[in-house]
Amino acid sequence: MADLSVRLAGLVLRNPFLLASGIWGESGDSLSGAWSAGAGGVITKSIGTAPRPGYPNPTVETYERWGLLNAMGLPNPGIDEYPREIEVARRAGAPVVGSVFAGDAAEFARLARRIAATGVVAVELNLSCPHAEGFGTEVGSEPEDVERIVRAVVAEVRLPVIAKITPNTSDPAGLAAAAEQGGAAAVSAINTLRALAIDVHLRRPVLSHGLGGLSGPAIKPVGLACVWQIFEAVSIPVVGIGGIRTGRDALEYVMAGARAVEIGTAVAFDGIGVFERLNRELSALLDEIGYARLEEAVGAAHTKL
Amino acid sequence: MADLSVRLAGLVLRNPFLLASGIWGESGDSLSGAWSAGAGGVITKSIGTAPRPGYPNPTVETYERWGLLNAMGLPNPGIDEYPREIEVARRAGAPVVGSVFAGDAAEFARLARRIAATGVVAVELNLSCPHAEGFGTEVGSEPEDVERIVRAVVAEVRLPVIAKITPNTSDPAGLAAAAEQGGAAAVSAINTLRALAIDVHLRRPVLSHGLGGLSGPAIKPVGLACVWQIFEAVSIPVVGIGGIRTGRDALEYVMAGARAVEIGTAVAFDGIGVFERLNRELSALLDEIGYARLEEAVGAAHTKL
Amino acid sequence: MRTIVRVTERVQETPSTVTLRFPYPPSAAPGQFVMVWIPGDDEIPMSLSYTQGVSKGITVKVMGETSRHVQAIEPGASLGIRGPYGNHFDVRARRVLVVGGGSGAAVLAPAAAEARTFGAELVVALGAIRADELLFRERFRSLGARVRVATDDGSEGHAGYVTAVAEDELARHRFDAVWTCGPEVMMRKVLAAAEAHGVPLFGSMERHMKCALGMCDACAFGSYHVCSDGPVFPADRLKATADFGRFHRDPSGRRVPF
Amino acid sequence: MRTIVRVTERVQETPSTVTLRFPYPPSAAPGQFVMVWIPGDDEIPMSLSYTQGVSKGITVKVMGETSRHVQAIEPGASLGIRGPYGNHFDVRARRVLVVGGGSGAAVLAPAAAEARTFGAELVVALGAIRADELLFRERFRSLGARVRVATDDGSEGHAGYVTAVAEDELARHRFDAVWTCGPEVMMRKVLAAAEAHGVPLFGSMERHMKCALGMCDACAFGSYHVCSDGPVFPADRLKATADFGRFHRDPSGRRVPF
């Protein structure tokens, strides 16, 4: 049985599978449910300064069996109410990473300080939501912005800061390098790809917001490329995200350079039991290939080109 | 039977389905084969100044049933030899669009002039190949570069110039607007998404070049979003590309703003017979929805948001 | 993927409730729900009130803007449907007490209909604010059920809550199961009564829904998600969930008291 | 998607030719080919020389760097395999003349083997530069085929091209089909002879291959693609294609004469 535990920016995770932000992340019971189901750690829904209802439905659209579009619109209970949810998850023993979104560096710093005070083990900055006006990609597409935001947050909190990078860019590695420059302890990639679904009979976009983000198996090759490029550009650890559904998918990310991975859409497609299966599959695969510890495989594919 | 013909930048196409660049595009017989099979027009492989063998195999990797990765490395016979292939296709009656790639504006202009002299009906500029050092995305990711290249080409040729835009950017609409500014008669989008495939047993990337481009059904929602955004930003016509396999896919692109579409990976997945099927399906769908002419549907989804 | 369906039939069931029928081939079980998209407007969860055959149905009570729009829909209009989602009632019970309040009867009627095909004996306790708002009374009757009603204003049957009728039935007769849907305060009382008489209870829950895929957490209900673990919950799960009858979550995920 | 296989067996067939066997479950027909990836090196098309059962095989002649690497592979090594691709010989013929030059026998041997299971009578005309380079001679014999050979250096059989043997057989006997694989100049001659005697011919072609998916155009052969319309072509298609025996395309797509 291969050792799946990983060290990530000072944390030790029992396995590399983190619940991705935005999935099972609004309530403390759900966060602890993901932890009981076998996640190595859980990331909260991205939390903002005030409660947000998000966009009207339809907010999701499945794309065949290989993708999912969403434009939730960053619904969240707001930083005043949310700490009680984190508390519930913490009491259940889950290592909780607090995700925050904001419109500028000062707001990011304020939110990060508040969420850091709730006992989370790290803070993830959502610099990459592709469909929320004034947030996400809109503040995270230029290296200077990323560096400034990360620097402002790092100055406020003692916890590891993880910058979540957008794939909707010509240079993901440049954004990651800017995050490193700003003092990030790790970068995570990718968030969803800007995407659209149209209903030809109704002659309109399906999602109420029009544009949304694509996740799920369809984006795995794009996520792998981002992680690959980022791994070559930075020396801080990388967290891989995008379309992971099997132990093999996860190992592909690890070999591309990820020390840990996040699981999102697979929870919708396969249920929360996916965490247990991922652990089982990854462990069996490492045994088969001949790795005693997952960490030995980090970046393994880079030595070959 | 709905009328599928479209006018595009002064051209009249019998139907909106163009053979995409890089597919069946190295030989004149193949180009005319696609035309006989029902394409509305054919686009050549991207041609450069000198012959290029491309990267060593493996150059392609299929991704389940919904995607394809490739890093061909822009193999092409070079502009000296290629005109004979165009001649073969022209003699068969096919409207041929000449695609070219180059490292800078001057080389683009020289190539465009040469290919324009072969009797093509338009020139497409590959500003978007994601995996060829010194070409494609590397010269087409900044609006200023796009504008300068397009301007240089437009100054050299009397034919409509189509700028093929990359999706590996934070702002596809900005690149399209730059192309319009430079004098492009149309923009086409999207080229492939930067992507990677890793073999965990061999611990290495599958494609010899490492990074490649993702095409096929997986990228359709991303292509639709790009076309949607571009349609809102420019007044020149848009050619939609990415993952089109059915008449409905094509109509989604048209409603998002495309006047014509290009078909690539579907030829690999479904064979060249896909053109006939696309024509049939699109025509039936327009009848069902109640459009007499495809052109009425261009951008139809924009009125609703 | 949504399927765009055309409404084939519209039935005004009560002054505030309308049934829409439309062809939708996927098979469905009573208790399951669909997400109903009113193009240009919201998409909302609706139980299937007709589950058998191709012609499915939903029965909509005016609650706010969107349900008002749904009600105004005429035959020929297009709806986007996805689903069915969620679990369902076990319709192979023998003696069932059905307790419905308000639009709750919408999900209980198809369950009763399918239970009849397995030969169940049905007693239905139906509550509404007024006699003319009693939903599916005739439908239950035509299934051979014994129907007892309660109205808030006493315009018919028991004057007051339907819970009293349910308690009375449980005290007098033996049942194998209680199925209930309605306001959570109502369901809490029915649960207490069923428990007192040792009868297994299954209640159909509602929470704000967005994805219906067990992902977005909008419908979080304690350690469950109504969209994927429910909407039908057995008594023990309801009782184990502190929020039951007390708190739900608004669209931002804030926990708000009923 | 490639399948990574482990080589289980390596057989030195002739001084310049090696067979590698490996477990690869997908079913295959004789004539079809696979793309063989030598990790860290190129990926090249190879006909399956063993098509039946799980243990497939390829038989590789040294042509350049990659085929030399393939040859050097020992049991236990990993190869990436995708396919099988392309069409195949119709093995339900009754009297077949098989004409193989050089490594061409690699694809003809499994066709002969499967034809035997349908009871075909086989005559094999086998050519090579030297006697020790005659590929699969014993394998054809053990199938019950009558084997005639030709060597460029006259070290065995007819001294000269195998086409002379084929012409001789066609002149003397009646055949239902000719199957051929080898240098295109050779196949051109065999085609002429088969035509002269009114015997349908099928030839297996080679072109530079990249995608093997009928997409990239690397293997363009007139209006056909060898990877998806071939590799086996009937005589009329070969004749209709001006490039046959005259031009192929290099990896850049340039048309170059043989």
Ligand SMILES: Cc1cc2nc3c(=O)[nH]c(=O)nc-3n(C[C@H](O)[C@H](O)[C@H](O)COP(=O)(O)OP(=O)(O)OC[C@H]3O[C@@H](n4cnc5c(N)ncnc54)[C@H](O)[C@@H]3O)c2cc1C
């Ligand atoms: C599984 C399930 C099955 C349901 N079945 C039926 C049914 O068969 N018949 C019926 O009349 N009603 C049913 N409902 C309730 C119905 O979804 C709401 O009444 C409807 O969404 C109200 O929308 P509105 O815009 O008119 O109301 P609003 O004015 O927006 O709000 C009125 C009430 O409806 C609730 N609501 C609004 N949007 C949603 C949403 N997306 N998800 C859940 N609740 C929402 C609000 O929380 C509020 O309590 C069901 C709900 C769920 C969760």
Ligand SMILES: Cc1cc2nc3c(=O)[nH]c(=O)nc-3n(C[C@H](O)[C@H](O)[C@H](O)COP(=O)(O)OP(=O)(O)OC[C@H]3O[C@@H](n4cnc5c(N)ncnc54)[C@H](O)[C@@H]3O)c2cc1C
């Ligand atoms: C359908 C098909 C089936 C084949 N079956 C066999 C077989 O069973 N046994 C066998 O020994 N050979 C077979 N070949 C030929 C074999 O693919 C080449 O000999 C091999 O690719 C040579 O590679 P190399 O790097 O050693 O040679 P190089 O030094 O690269 O070149 C030597 C020759 O091989 C050709 N070649 C190189 N790469 C390719 C490629 N990707 N596709 C096609 N030709 C290439 C070159 O054009 C040149 O003519 C087949 C070819 C095709 C198209």
Ligand SMILES: Cc1cc2nc3c(=O)[nH]c(=O)nc-3n(C[C@H](O)[C@H](O)[C@H](O)COP(=O)(O)O)c2cc1C
């Ligand atoms: C419904 C949904 C909601 C999401 N919400 C957030 C969010 O609030 N913050 C964030 O950083 N990412 C969010 N994401 C992105 C995911 O965390 C993840 O980056 C993306 O979905 C790709 O991973 P996957 O393919 O495993 O889903 C969301 C994704 C989905 C599908």
Ligand SMILES: Cc1cc2nc3c(=O)[nH]c(=O)nc-3n(C[C@H](O)[C@H](O)[C@H](O)COP(=O)(O)O)c2cc1C
């Ligand atoms: C094998 C292959 C080769 C390609 N070569 C080129 C090229 O030379 N020039 C170019 O502009 N695009 C090239 N493309 C991109 C396609 O033209 C098209 O933009 C992309 O594949 C998306 O469309 P699809 O999903 O229909 O394949 C190539 C794509 C593939 C799959």
Ligand code: FES
């Ligand atoms: S509605 Fe999204 S989890 Fe239930």
Ligand code: FES
């Ligand atoms: S090898 Fe690509 S078309 Fe045949």
